Amino acid sequence: MTGVPQVDFALDTYECIVLYPGAAGRALPAETVQRLQAEHLAHMQALQRRGIILIAGSVDGPAREPDPPIGFGLARTGSVDDVRSVMEADPAVQAGLYRVDVMTFLCPEGSLEFPLVKTQS
Numbered sequence: 742m743t744g745v746p747q748v749d750f751a752l753d754t755y756e757c758i759v760l761y762p763g764a765a766g767r768a769l770p771a772e773t774v775q776r777l778q779a780e781h782l783a784h785m786q787a788l789q790r791r792g793i794i795l796i797a798g799s800v801d802g803p804a805r806e807p808d809p810p811i812g813f814g815l816a817r818t819g820s821v822d823d824v825r826s827v828m829e830a831d832p833a834v835q836a837g838l839y840r841v842d843v844m845t846f847l848c849p850e851g852s853l854e855f856p857l858v859k860t861q862s
Contacts, residue, residue: 745847746847750849750850751849751850752847752848752849752850753817753847753848753849753850753851753852753853754817754819754845754846754847755795755815755816755817755845755846755847755848755853756815756816756817756818756820756821756824756843756844756845756846757813757814757815757843757844757845757846758794758797758812758813758814758815758816758824758828758841758842758843759810759812759813759841759842759843759844760810760811760812760813760814760839760840760841761808761809761810761811761839761840761841761842762808762811762838762839762840763833763834763836763837763838763839763840764837764840765836765837765838766837766838766839769836769837769838773836774838777832777833777836777838778833778838780831780832780833781831781832781833781834781838781839784830784831784832784833785797785814785831788816788827789858792858793816793818793824793827794814794815794816795814795815795816795817795855795858796814796815796855796857796858797812797813797814797815798812798813798814799811799812799813800812800813811839812839815846815853821843821844821845824843825841825843828841828843829841
């Protein structure tokens with residue numbers, strides 16, 4: 742991995758999931774978009790129940806154009822490739838409604854907690 746900061750404290754490592762509008766999204770009929778959004782939500786909830794996704798949600802507000810992110814999540818599997826693989830299996834990603842990028846996210850050790858994950862365990 743490139744760009745790991747040289748700091749004098751421990752770091753936690755996560756996989757950062759960023760969801761963008763897909764190329765096919767504007768061309769899909771409204772009923773297809775609704776169905777794919779429901780399938781996307783079910784896919785994400787299943788990944789969270791399995792402990793792969795720690796947290797995920799949508800984002801809104803001013804952002805980089807022309808392709809602002811529309812969703813964000815964190816996983817902690819130890820493998821960007823594994824998380825990318827399960828995200829690419831999302832029906833909405835496969836249909837082109839969304840596209841996904843997965844990268845490493847580093848933060849000070851112990852700085853994040855996921856209470857919903859703890860209560861579901």
